[in-house]
Amino acid sequence: MIVPFSNVLAVAGILFALGVFCSVVRRNLIMIVLGIEIMLNAVSIAFVGASLRWNNLDGQTFVLFILAVAATEVSVGLAIIVYAFRRTGSFDPGNFNLLR
Amino acid sequence: MTLYGFFFYLISAMVIAATAIAITRRNLVHAVVYLIVSFFGTAILFYLFGAPFLAVLEVIIYAGAIMVLFLFVVMMIRTEVTEEVVFPRSQLLPAAIFGIIYIIVAIMIITGTPGTEISLNILVATPRQFALYVFQHQWFSIEVISLLLLLGLIGALQLGRLK
Numbered sequence: 001m002i003v004p005f006s007n008v009l010a011v012a013g014i015l016f017a018l019g020v021f022c023s024v025v026r027r028n029l030i031m032i033v034l035g036i037e038i039m040l041n042a043v044s045i046a047f048v049g050a051s052l053r054w055n056n057l058d059g060q061t062f063v064l065f066i067l068a069v070a071a072t073e074v075s076v077g078l079a080i081i082v083y084a085f086r087r088t089g090s091f092d093p094g095n096f097n098l099l100r
Numbered sequence: 101m102t103l104y105g106f107f108f109y110l111i112s113a114m115v116i117a118a119t120a121i122a123i124t125r126r127n128l129v130h131a132v133v134y135l136i137v138s139f140f141g142t143a144i145l146f147y148l149f150g151a152p153f154l155a156v157l158e159v160i161i162y163a164g165a166i167m168v169l170f171l172f173v174v175m176m177i178r179t180e181v182t183e184e185v186v187f188p189r190s191q192l193l194p195a196a197i198f199g200i201i202y203i204i205v206a207i208m209i210i211t212g213t214p215g216t217e218i219s220l221n222i223l224v225a226t227p228r229q230f231a232l233y234v235f236q237h238q239w240f241s242i243e244v245i246s247l248l249l250l251l252g253l254i255g256a257l258q259l260g261r262l263k
Contacts, residue, residue, distance in 0.1 A: 002104040002148065006216040011112045011145075013206045015119060017199070022123035025195075030128055030174060034135060037166065038119055041142055044158075048149045052220050057233040060151050060225060061241075064234065067161050068245040072252030074166050078173050079259035085177055 008049035015042035029081045029091045033074065040070045104222065108148055115141035128174045132167055139163040149220070153227040 016039050023035025044063045051059025081091070088095050115138050122134035139162045146155040210216055225233075234242065 002102070002220045002222060003108050004217050004219055006210045007108070007112075008149075008220070009210050009216065010206075011116070013210070014116055017202060018116070018119045018123055020202075025191075026123070028128070030170065031123070031131065034131065034170065035123065037162075038123070038135070038138075041139065041162070044154075045142060045145060048146050048151050048154065049220070051151070051225075052149045052223060053215075053218065055221075055223065057225055057230060058237075060154055060230060061234050061238050063146075063151070063154050064157070065241065065245055067157055068249055071161060071166060072248055074169060075252050075256045076259070078169060079256040082173060082177065083259050083262060 005049060005053045008053075009046060012042045012046035012049070015039075015045065018042075027092055027094065029084070029093060030078075032093070033077045033081070036077075037070060037074065040066055104148060108145070111141050111144050111148070115145070129171065132170045132174065136163045136167050139167070150222070150224040151230075152224065153230050 019035045019038030019042060021035070022038060023032045026032060026035070044066050047059040047062050047066070049059075051057060084096060085091060088098070090096075118134050118138040118141065122131045122138060125131040125134065139158060143155040143158040143163070146152075146158055
């Protein structure tokens with residue numbers, strides 16, 4: 001016996017809220033991508049806990065997919081951020097107004 | 101409370117505290133290093149939940165590869181420490197409203213779902229069992245994910261070549 005399943009969900013929910021806070025409030029592209037990473041991490045905690053709750057390995061398989069998607073998203077996202085920094089010289093999303 | 105439960109609460113408190121410190125740092129290097137601490141804690145949580153292979157992957161991929169990629173970008177581009185307002189006062193009211201709605205809905209979901217009060221058993225999926233399950237039931241998804249990684253590689257290379 002470890003802990004009730006609700007506590008695992010509560011921890012995952014708190015972490016997800018922190019990730020949303022980070023990517024909504026911060027005015028820095030790198031911190032926004034970091035917030036998305038925190039959210040994906042929280043979802044993986046919920047998946048692994050649910051996998052233990054129902055004795056089913058599908059949850060752990062999904063965490064494997066989440067890892068791959070996170071790696072892809074970070075590589076492409078950071079490439080886009082570096083490109084945007086070269087074009088505008090800023091990390092602030094408010095400065096990306098070339099179309100205006 | 102058993103020893104496992106004590107470890108769970110200790111590690112979760114550490115993970116949440118490290119994440120909360122990380123998302124409020126102005127210095128990006130400090131934020132990334134605090135997040136590495138958070139991901140190590142998550143790996144220990146995975147180990148507690150009986151997923152030792154995923155714990156190893158979490159350390160190698162998340163704390164090892166992804167965070168080092170962030171560190172590379174932060175150090176490659178010389179960032180001036182901007183006078184960034186972390187929490188603008190004009191957005192305090194909408195943030196409070198949506199945060200309270202989120203908390204209420206989360207508590208309702210967690211307490212309303214039947215079966216969330218069940219204690220988790222101690223059960224370990226060894227890497228051998230996990231690999232057999234993945235490649236017997238989800239082999240097609242693994243192929244699709246590998247294609248996605250290839251596409252990500254091509255996209256990053258192409259974006260790096262653009263002038």
